[in-house]
Amino acid sequence: MQSPLSIAIDGPASSGKGTVARMVAHALNLSYVDTGAMYRSVGLRALELGIRTTDGPAVGALAASLNFAFSWDGARLRVAVDGEDLTKAIRTERVGQAASDVAVLVEVRAALLELQRELAKNGAVLDGRDIGTVVLPDADLKVYLDASPEVRASRRRDELAARGDHRPLEAVLRDILARDAQDSGREHAPLCAAADAVRIDSTHRTPQQVVTEILRLAGQIGGVSAPTT
Ligand code: CDP
Numbered sequence: 001m002q003s004p005l006s007i008a009i010d011g012p013a014s015s016g017k018g019t020v021a022r023m024v025a026h027a028l029n030l031s032y033v034d035t036g037a038m039y040r041s042v043g044l045r046a047l048e049l050g051i052r053t054t055d056g057p058a059v060g061a062l063a064a065s066l067n068f069a070f071s072w073d074g075a076r077l078r079v080a081v082d083g084e085d086l087t088k089a090i091r092t093e094r095v096g097q098a099a100s101d102v103a104v105l106v107e108v109r110a111a112l113l114e115l116q117r118e119l120a121k122n123g124a125v126l127d128g129r130d131i132g133t134v135v136l137p138d139a140d141l142k143v144y145l146d147a148s149p150e151v152r153a154s155r156r157r158d159e160l161a162a163r164g165d166h167r168p169l170e171a172v173l174r175d176i177l178a179r180d181a182q183d184s185g186r187e188h189a190p191l192c193a194a195a196d197a198v199r200i201d202s203t204h205r206t207p208q209q210v211v212t213e214i215l216r217l218a219g220q221i222g223g224v225s226a227p228t229t
Contacts, residue, residue: 004123005030005218006138008131011145012180013096014152014159016202016210020145021127022077023211028218031070033119035128035135037079038068038100038112040090043098048114053101062106068115093160093167093175100179103129104186112222129183140221143214147203152176183207195217 002090005028009021018034025032040096042063043053051058078087089095102108109130116135120126126135132142147155154175160167183191193199201211 005140005221006120006123006136007125007214007218008128008139008142008190008194008197009125009145009214010129010131010133010143010191010197012183013176014156015145015147016155017127017145017209019207019212020202020210021125023207024214024218025125027211027215028125031119031122031124032077033116033124033126035112035116035126035131036084037070037077037090038094038116039103039108039130041066041068041079041081041086042108042112043097044086044090045103046102047095047098053098054105056105056107059102059105060111061225063102063108063111070119072123083185091163092165097175097179100182104182104188106188109134109188124207125159129191130189132197133192134189137194140219141214142194142197143217144197144199145210146199146201147179149173149180151203176213192229 009026011015011017022032041061044061045062045066046053049062050060067082071078071080076087078085080086087119089157098221113135116126128135132139132144150173153169153176156176157167157169157172160172199221200210
């Protein structure tokens with residue numbers, strides 16, 4: 001029997017990783033692991049508990065204590081932490097920033113690393129910032145998905161507006177650039193493409209077009225037949 005596929009999809013905020021990773025996982029009958037949701041959950045819990053998001057030992061201990069459960073409800077991935085559904089609560093901009101803040105801390109990264117590897121054990125699509133470089137350096141396929149900052153900001157603005165959070169494009173762009181800088185500039189597991197990652201630019205492509213490209217690449221590596229559509 002063929003060993004299960006592991007696919008790493010990394011890239012900056014709103015490059016389309018989540019949508020694409022979910023669709024690829026579905027097409028290949030693999031599980032999808034949203035590692036950003038873990039960092040977001042840690043960030044949210046730190047804010048709720050009044051733990052400073054710069055306090056490595058305290059936030060690291062918090063991250064290690066959380067029990068994550070992912071489930072698929074037919075439309076989206078649901079994230080529960082210690083039995084509480086946080087799917088919606090982790091999607092705010094404030095929590096996104098807190099996630100990026102706690103993601104700088106080596107204690108937090110160490111606490112989440114083994115869990116992420118464990119979830120990938122039986123084959124999975126993982127998306128994040130350091131999947132191809134740190135979490136799964138031997139992934140069967142690594143993709144680095146990017147898009148122009150303007151297009152990413154406009155996607156994020158629409159996503160927030162759909163949730164009732166209406167923000168000017170310039171403000172969203174500013175936040176995205178600040179988060180990119182923090183994620184790329186940090187010491188531990190910075191956002192960057194693995195040397196053997198395939199780079200895909202989604203600026204002028206639909207999610208389906210990106211998925212088709214990834215399935216084609218997956219078909220080349222594992223004897224998996226990619227759909228012809
Ligand atoms: O949704 P968006 O692309 O903005 O971000 P996300 O994937 O939900 O991740 C939120 C934050 O978690 C990022 O800005 C990163 O700082 C951090 N993160 C990380 O450091 N490593 C990962 N593997 C995933 C997320």
